[in-house]
Amino acid sequence: MAGPARQCRHEVLQVDISRYAKEAGRSPPSDEQRQAAATTKRSSRPNNQSEGKGASTISPYTFPAPLMLPDDLLALNDDEPPQSMLSWLRARNPVTQTRKTIYVVRTPSVDARVSFIKTWTVPTTATSSKLKTLEPPRLADVSAYLEAFYYPLLVKTLPQDVSFVSWETTEQAKPQKGRKKPASMPAYVGLKIGDGVTRIRSRPCPDGVFGGQLNLNDLLDGALHVLPADAYAILLLVDHDLYEDDEDDFCCGRAYGGSRVCIVSSSRYHPALDTLDYYIDGGIDLAHMWPASHCQSFVEGVCSLHEPRPPTKKRKRTQKKPKPKVSADDVPAGLDVSSTPMGAALRAVQPLSDSAQELHGLWFSRVARTVSHELGHCFCLGHCAYYACVMQGTTSVAEDLRQPPYLCPVCLAKVAHALMGITPNTGDTEQAYAVQRYQALMEFCQGWLHVGMFAGFHAWLQKRVQMLSAGASASSPICLD
Ligand SMILES: [Zn+2]
Ligand SMILES: [Zn+2]
Ligand SMILES: [Zn+2]
Structure with missing residues (x-):
């Protein structure tokens, strides 16, 4: 298996693309490109004007970059331009009152x-x-x-x-x-x-x-x-x-x-x-499915398998702390990573047991994520390269399991555009719609907290809703038209 799978405490959060991808010359879209992609306007300027000068940026502790591990689709091929909101508007099948x-x-x-x-x-x-x-x-x-x-x-x-x-x-x-x-x-x-x-x-x-x-x-x-x-x-x-x-x-x-x-x-x-030999080549690591796929130690481990030299950085691990704090590289002053959506998601991960109930839940969580992805295509969402996102394309089951269940800000803006107002009381702003949708998802996850992906998603959603409810516009998930 790839990386230090056993007993890893997932102490450091990886919010950027992998070192492998950087060394291969890959880079995720810039903040400006991401914001332009989420707007319905032709200007490349972000349309959230309330933040004064410069672009309001999306926090990577809420929406990290795609990991781009070796053999991931985005590490292999970044030739295809990702789908912007404007190109989605041209392609979509509108949801209507008679077809909903x-x-x-x-x-x-x-x-x-x-x-x-x-x-x-x-x-x-x-x-x-x-x-x-x-x-x-x-x-x-x-x-x-x-x-x-x-x-x-x-x-x-x-x-x-x-x-x-x-x-x-x-x-x-x-x-x-x-x-x-x-x-x-x-x-x-x-x-x-x-x-x-x-x-x-x-x-x-x-x-x-x-x-x-x-x-x-x-x-x-x-x-x-x-x-x-x-x-x-x-x-x-x-x-x-x-x-x-x-x-x-x-x-x-x-x-x-x-x-x-x-x-x-x-x-x-x-x-x-999960333990088939031919899958191990693809890198399934049961300890590092999302959200633990954003564990820096895991990412470094996978990258080191694809190059002659070992990783340059080793992290010390403390012992016997049931809930370690989560940190990250280059953390902005004053930011407690554990209290961010991704930090909270990482903390929510529990070791997997092999009871039939947990294995059934594990199986279901994987299918749930893929079903939401495939239906996203029915909403004419293309594959996403803007952030780590449920709409990312994949090349393997192992890559599937590393991807998040949430929609990134660009894909969420498309879904919000398609669905807000389709029934009464679904919010008259994208942000209000997003909060209602997040609450519905949180309620669902509540019944599946024994499953890692849903436990992580619940923690992520909880922090996300808190941020939005507190008016954290600097990391608003969507651009407000
Ligand atoms: Zn880990
Ligand atoms: Zn797809
Ligand atoms: Zn996306």
């Missing part, structure tokens, strides 16, 4: 004639009965999270029954007696939603982690056919492993943003996969 519901499709049940694909949802690497029978993320929990994340939109379950059925109508599709699996894997299964059936390609799983995979484009087509008239977007959540084309090994999620349909698979987030 997010639909989620039930996880498909499995018809007896294709019962062999039931086994495809259990990783071949799950050796203990606890892992084999671990409850996957529940649709109701995913819906509740989305309802807070995309406040104030309603999230409804599509009423139709959904199941995987046989695509073949010939005798060969009938299960042979005593066998769960046909002699050879059929090339197709059917996705039945209501009365319609869509043909879904299947194939063996290239890395053997699951018994088989389903084609995500075919599944998205199936969901697209049942998009209700009042739907803003539709989400299909599946437990099966997915692939997009012949080239890829697997794919966790995809959105057809313009068509407002997206799909997420929970399969690769299964905790039984």
Whole structure:
């Protein structure tokens, strides 16, 4: 595993891009570029004039820079310009009074004639009965999270029954007696939603982690056919492993943003996969998932694996303090890092236990973040490079797990623009909307404080709301038009 994973106390907060990225000549957008990106005006000047001279800057202790670790998407490729508010305005599908519901499709049940694909949802690497029978993320929990994340939109379950059925109508599709699996894997299964059936390609799983995979484009087509008239977007959540084309090994999620349909698979987030050798190359470190991914010791550890010389700086660690204070490099005078949103999030992290309840929560937290990301594409949000942000693109599951669940100020400005005022009493300013949305998310996280990501997110939200309520305009999450 990458970095000093065990017993790390996460004492120093990394709010800047990694040393690796700096040495590779990478840099995040400047404050001016970030503020220009969050405004609806053509001028590059920030539109928050109340702070007097100069630009009001966003605190990195609330919204740190993307980490840009080796092999992260932004470290590999920064050629694509990030999407500004203005370019989003040109691309978006407006939410309207007649189209303001997010639909989620039930996880498909499995018809007896294709019962062999039931086994495809259990990783071949799950050796203990606890892992084999671990409850996957529940649709109701995913819906509740989305309802807070995309406040104030309603999230409804599509009423139709959904199941995987046989695509073949010939005798060969009938299960042979005593066998769960046909002699050879059929090339197709059917996705039945209501009365319609869509043909879904299947194939063996290239890395053997699951018994088989389903084609995500075919599944998205199936969901697209049942998009209700009042739907803003539709989400299909599946437990099966997915692939997009012949080239890829697997794919966790995809959105057809313009068509407002997206799909997420929970399969690769299964905790039984966390210790696979091939994932370790990708750097999964269970002690350093967000918010602990912003632990400087971890970031330095990962960077040092990608260069011949060791890190130049070593931090002393104090012992036996249950709640260490969090510090950071170049802290402004008088700032207590522990009391900032990111400092508080880092302090909220507890060591992971392997109880079934915690593993289920861990699995769900990963899916919740990816679902909010893919639905973000349905709101026409592009991949983000402005800050660490849930809308960052990723190249691996390990990178997914290092990313925050929150929207950065630029992406939040877009969502606020889309959603404020869509129902009465959602605030008549972006800031008022943001506070209501944060409170809805805080309420959700309250029920999941035994899970690291939600505990960290709750602490972050609490500090954020305190700052906004105290009128901390110097670090306002959004530019006020
Ligand atoms: Zn750490
Ligand atoms: Zn994406
Ligand atoms: Zn963003």
